[in-house]
Amino acid sequence: MRVAALRCFFCSAEYPPGLLYFCERCGGTLEARGKWDAAALKDAVAGANRCGDRRGAWRYREMLPVSDRADPVTMGEGGTPLLRAGRLAETLGHDRVYLKNETVNPTLSFKDRPMSVAATKAVGSGLAGIVAASTGNTGVSAAAYAAKAGLPCSIYVPAGTPSEKTRLIEIYGAKIERVAGNFSDAWRRALEDARREGLFNVTSTYLNPYACEGDKTVAYEIFADLGEVPDWVAIPVGAGPLLWYCLKGFRELVEAGIADRLPRMAAVQAEGCAPIAKAWEAGADEVEPWGEPATAAGGIADPLAGYPRDGTRTLRAVRESGGVALRIPERDIPEYVALLARTEAVCAEPASAIAVAAARKLRESGRLRPGETFVAVITGHGVKDLDAAVSHPHLPHGPSAPAGR
Numbered sequence: 001m002r003v004a005a006l007r008c009f010f011c012s013a014e015y016p017p018g019l020l021y022f023c024e025r026c027g028g029t030l031e032a033r034g035k036w037d038a039a040a041l042k043d044a045v046a047g048a049n050r051c052g053d054r055r056g057a058w059r060y061r062e063m064l065p066v067s068d069r070a071d072p073v074t075m076g077e078g079g080t081p082l083l084r085a086g087r088l089a090e091t092l093g094h095d096r097v098y099l100k101n102e103t104v105n106p107t108l109s110f111k112d113r114p115m116s117v118a119a120t121k122a123v124g125s126g127l128a129g130i131v132a133a134s135t136g137n138t139g140v141s142a143a144a145y146a147a148k149a150g151l152p153c154s155i156y157v158p159a160g161t162p163s164e165k166t167r168l169i170e171i172y173g174a175k176i177e178r179v180a181g182n183f184s185d186a187w188r189r190a191l192e193d194a195r196r197e198g199l200f201n202v203t204s205t206y207l208n209p210y211a212c213e214g215d216k217t218v219a220y221e222i223f224a225d226l227g228e229v230p231d232w233v234a235i236p237v238g239a240g241p242l243l244w245y246c247l248k249g250f251r252e253l254v255e256a257g258i259a260d261r262l263p264r265m266a267a268v269q270a271e272g273c274a275p276i277a278k279a280w281e282a283g284a285d286e287v288e289p290w291g292e293p294a295t296a297a298g299g300i301a302d303p304l305a306g307y308p309r310d311g312t313r314t315l316r317a318v319r320e321s322g323g324v325a326l327r328i329p330e331r332d333i334p335e336y337v338a339l340l341a342r343t344e345a346v347c348a349e350p351a352s353a354i355a356v357a358a359a360r361k362l363r364e365s366g367r368l369r370p371g372e373t374f375v376a377v378i379t380g381h382g383v384k385d386l387d388a389a390v391s392h393p394h395l396p397h398g399p400s401a402p403a404g405r
């Protein structure tokens, strides 16, 4: 995609493509807009691959915001399996359940898709390095892709971040900057540093309009593997750019005449940090920041303090698709981690496993009807958060599936 402009999501102001993260008029987050070739998307979906033997996310290069000359910084991200989850489906009481297994990406989460785009963009634009605020998957992925690109990388983490999480980031050679306060303080420091030093800020809220485009490839792949648009796609959300950009991906498939409808999007949050679900339940137009997160789902524990409009952007995508925003009780989270591992042998982090819980909730409310297709995006591997997965008291050990409720 040749990026022609960065457009504000909230007020539609347009800016020339450059190193801009916020609308100068209203402070809103941006979206990369540009021309792309529908025939190339069609070829990529069909597997024709007229541009050679590209694999994974870069098979959809036409749709990514990089120049034709750019040499992708890639480690084989994307191209992840869409698994038919038969044993899990039996337990959930719904027969067409699929898992988009993002845990098999190079650094074990979907973040490798946007980070591959970000690193490619940073190299192509001659930027001096990469910064991000993160305590988890984003930091690890950014550090890895910076290493692959040969760029310096700094990751801002809240001072209280446990060393298990920072160790992986350091293995890839990134510099850890510990910031007094919480994630929002780290978020601000990364922003200041990027501005001062002219670095690429890849913090994985809606901040970086180029990196986020990489998330669309999840939608293309689901469609290509399923051969149709699923009825429901459930995605665990913190700020929620993966959900928004997945919907954008499906919308592009419709625009290209390849698909004929959009899926309904389910935004899944944990009860201990659920600003978007709370706004959805209240019928509110705007998402309010959450207080202090208290959840086992660390990967999506984002209170949106300082950038609640990120949540509003996600809420609007949910509504546009005719979907829902759900919150899953904290006490149920370990059950879903164990259920996924014991029925489908997918080891997911708690934040990812709750995507599966949406199937049960949607069935109970009658929104997911018999025969409809449900896809849960399993965003990250459980190995980074194993404590949550073991010692769940309500489940038998061994190969048999626990009974549904």
Ligand SMILES: [Zn+2]
Pocket: 008, 009, 010, 011, 012, 013, 023, 024, 025, 026, 027, 028
């Ligand atoms: Zn604006």
